[in-house]
Amino acid sequence: MLIDFLFELRRQGVAASAHEWLTLMEALELGLHDSSLDGFYRVARAICVKEVGQLDAFDVAFLAHFRGVKFEAALITGELLDWLSDPRALEGLSESERRMLERLDLDELRRRFEERLREQKERHDGGNRWIGTGGTSPFGSGGAHPTGMRVGGGGGGRSAMQLAAERRFREYRRDAILDVRQVDLALRRLRQLGREGAPEELDLDETIAATARNAGELELVFHPPKRNRMKLILLMDVGGSMDPHARLVERLFTAASRVGRFARFRSFYFHNCVYDEVYEDAEFRRPLPVADLIGESSREERLVVVGDALMHPAELLSAGGSIYYHRDNRSPGIASLRRLVDWYRRAAWLNPEPERFWPRSTAETISTVFPMWTLTLDGLGHAVRYLVGGADRPAAARAG
Amino acid sequence: MDGFDQFLGTSRYIASDELRQAVNVALALERPLLVRGEPGTGKTVLAENLAESLGLELIRWHVKSTSKAMEGLYVYDTVARLHDSRFGDGDVRDIRRYIKLGPLGRALSATSRVVLLIDEIDKADIEFPNDLLLELDAMRFRIDETGDEIAAVQRPFVIITSNNEKELPDAFLRRCIFHYIEFPDRELMARIVRVHHPDVEARALDQCLEMFYGLRELPKLRKRPSTSELIDWVCALRRAGVDLNRIGGGIPFLGTLLKNEQDVQVAQKRGLA
Numbered sequence: 001m002l003i004d005f006l007f008e009l010r011r012q013g014v015a016a017s018a019h020e021w022l023t024l025m026e027a028l029e030l031g032l033h034d035s036s037l038d039g040f041y042r043v044a045r046a047i048c049v050k051e052v053g054q055l056d057a058f059d060v061a062f063l064a065h066f067r068g069v070k071f072e073a074a075l076i077t078g079e080l081l082d083w084l085s086d087p088r089a090l091e092g093l094s095e096s097e098r099r100m101l102e103r104l105d106l107d108e109l110r111r112r113f114e115e116r117l118r119e120q121k122e123r124h125d126g127g128n129r130w131i132g133t134g135g136t137s138p139f140g141s142g143g144a145h146p147t148g149m150r151v152g153g154g155g156g157g158r159s160a161m162q163l164a165a166e167r168r169f170r171e172y173r174r175d176a177i178l179d180v181r182q183v184d185l186a187l188r189r190l191r192q193l194g195r196e197g198a199p200e201e202l203d204l205d206e207t208i209a210a211t212a213r214n215a216g217e218l219e220l221v222f223h224p225p226k227r228n229r230m231k232l233i234l235l236m237d238v239g240g241s242m243d244p245h246a247r248l249v250e251r252l253f254t255a256a257s258r259v260g261r262f263a264r265f266r267s268f269y270f271h272n273c274v275y276d277e278v279y280e281d282a283e284f285r286r287p288l289p290v291a292d293l294i295g296e297s298s299r300e301e302r303l304v305v306v307g308d309a310l311m312h313p314a315e316l317l318s319a320g321g322s323i324y325y326h327r328d329n330r331s332p333g334i335a336s337l338r339r340l341v342d343w344y345r346r347a348a349w350l351n352p353e354p355e356r357f358w359p360r361s362t363a364e365t366i367s368t369v370f371p372m373w374t375l376t377l378d379g380l381g382h383a384v385r386y387l388v389g390g391a392d393r394p395a396a397a398r399a400g
Numbered sequence: 401m402d403g404f405d406q407f408l409g410t411s412r413y414i415a416s417d418e419l420r421q422a423v424n425v426a427l428a429l430e431r432p433l434l435v436r437g438e439p440g441t442g443k444t445v446l447a448e449n450l451a452e453s454l455g456l457e458l459i460r461w462h463v464k465s466t467s468k469a470m471e472g473l474y475v476y477d478t479v480a481r482l483h484d485s486r487f488g489d490g491d492v493r494d495i496r497r498y499i500k501l502g503p504l505g506r507a508l509s510a511t512s513r514v515v516l517l518i519d520e521i522d523k524a525d526i527e528f529p530n531d532l533l534l535e536l537d538a539m540r541f542r543i544d545e546t547g548d549e550i551a552a553v554q555r556p557f558v559i560i561t562s563n564n565e566k567e568l569p570d571a572f573l574r575r576c577i578f579h580y581i582e583f584p585d586r587e588l589m590a591r592i593v594r595v596h597h598p599d600v601e602a603r604a605l606d607q608c609l610e611m612f613y614g615l616r617e618l619p620k621l622r623k624r625p626s627t628s629e630l631i632d633w634v635c636a637l638r639r640a641g642v643d644l645n646r647i648g649g650g651i652p653f654l655g656t657l658l659k660n661e662q663d664v665q666v667a668q669k670r671g672l673a
Binding site: 015 | 417418424425431436479483486568573574576577578579
């Protein structure tokens with residue numbers, strides 16, 4: 001049943017609801033799909049998919065649901081009969097082609113077609129027997145057999161199955177890695193609007209009130225424009241196991257440090273785990289004790305830590321566990337992390353490693369302390385919503 | 401598929417099958433059409449050509465970062481009214497004189513069907529699309545100052561473009577038909593260039609496309625050249641009388657294709673400039 005396609009779509013992550021489904025039914029009723037599978041593919045995609053990131057999921061769902069030709073059989077047989085009973089379709093054929101056509105009468109063609117439909121299990125391109133595309137079998141799409149039957153699709157064009165199978169939108173998936181612009185956009189949501197600074201904007205309500213108070217004598221009142229009051233601290237793990245992610249972290253940094261984005265933006269570095277100090281530079285020359293960082297920032301500032309959270313358990317859990325032996329940390333890394341989380345009202349950890357690598361590692365331990373998301377478009381989006389104050393913490397952190 | 405207007409592309413605008421079908425679905429279902437795609441893939445031009453091919457008036461609303469949804473409906477020019485009341489110009493009792501309809505307001509009050517283009521909706525504030533929901537759904541609005549109700553006689557056909565810069569709110573997306581304009585493949589691109597430059601030799605065009613797609617595939621480009629830039633480039637080459645069959649070594653007029661200094665440097669490293 002077609003409704004299964006809706007559930008397949010939802011299973012693949014296309015956010016189609018009953019609303020879209022009813023719209024699609026309306027479109028089908030109007031015949032917008034031209035009674036073909038290709039038409040259906042395009043119409044369903046235009047209605048059900050709302051963002052580029054879901055196009056690939058749609059293709060996957062379409063392939064899963066419509067692979068195999070059982071579904072098409074009834075529809076196609078009708079189309080076949082129509083085509084054959086339409087004498088105009090034969091006009092383009094040459095004399096010799098018409099003679100060849102006569103060799104295959106309708107019943108014969110139909111019988112063979114159904115027979116082959118039953119035999120055929122998979123999609124087929126090229127070749128001279130199966131129903132597919134680009135071949136010389138009498139059945140299929142975009143083929144070259146003179147009496148051939150086009151099965152769905154525009155002649156010469158690519159069929160929906162082919163289009164879907166190409167999965168051209170794979171690179172737009174939302175769970176893929178980010179570029180600067182995407183980070184930029186995700187961070188745009190990280191804001192707290194408020195009026196601060198020089199009065200530059202005309203305050204209409206106040207102007208009217210003041211003018212009225214002034215007995216009609218025009219009195220202009222200005223107020224400061226709305227600005228983002230969000231303050232952000234970015235704490236980045238650099239070196240070692242983070243090297244493969246350097247470009248990704250750099251992109252996040254580039255986007256976050258853009259002028260005018262936040263009311264205040266500071267960035268610090270650490271290696272592996274935060275111990276008693278963080279560093280103002282990536283060469284670890286200018287240390288700043290965690291106590292001082294906390295001391296000079298308000299609880300309203302948002303803290304974002306970027307790191308793979310992977311280390312030897314002792315580096316996280318023991319005093320003196322720092323991988324630099326001369327940096328004899330008095331409290332274990334996890335304690336420093338806890339101090340940070342406890343101080344800032346909203347803090348988030350972004351992990352460039354995929355979530356499947358977290359279990360049974362220090363990442364899992366840290367995620368019970370720090371709300372942790374992957375550093376992907378989706379993860380960043382969730383983290384930003386959490387930081388602004390909307391979304392809940394992810395499951396792991398809630399337990400801790 | 402009849403009984404409603406259909407868009408088949410025009411002599412000056414080549415639309416892919418997918419785009420045509422998306423437009424026709426939106427037309428038939430009377431839903432707004434949301435078009436996304438790289439800059440320069442012809443999102444805005446689509447609206448112009450659609451209006452032309454359907455013989456309808458086109459009303460444009462170019463959204464800016466400061467745009468407010470309300471401005472699209474109408475603006476009540478309070479300051480002018482205050483000014484007039486202070487200095488005694490005109491009849492300040494007639495509020496209607498100070499109400500100016502915006503693009504959406506004009507589209508809804510039009511006496512016949514129009515095409516409304518809401519261009520680059522993503523430039524405005526995140527909440528902007530949500531503020532338009534009710535008006536786009538009901539196709540009517542009320543001017544609070546005068547109590548006038550304005551309802552569309554015929555639902556305007558709304559085309560919304562977005563550079564894919566921002567997530568649009570779900571509630572807004574629910575109501576739209578969506579189409580993503582893919583970057584054209586070589587075959588379609590050749591047809592598109594032909595529409596603008598009908599007399600380019602096949603070999604020369606082939607040469608241009610070869611260079612163009614080669615340039616697009618360079619890694620690390622910040623802004624890859626798009627369709628509109630290709631058309632400009634071919635135009636520049638022809639104006640300057642460059643023999644298109646003999647382009648070798650560097651790409652002439654690289655500035656029409658690459659708009660970013662770092663990108664030009666990338667091209668130079670590859671010996672393309």
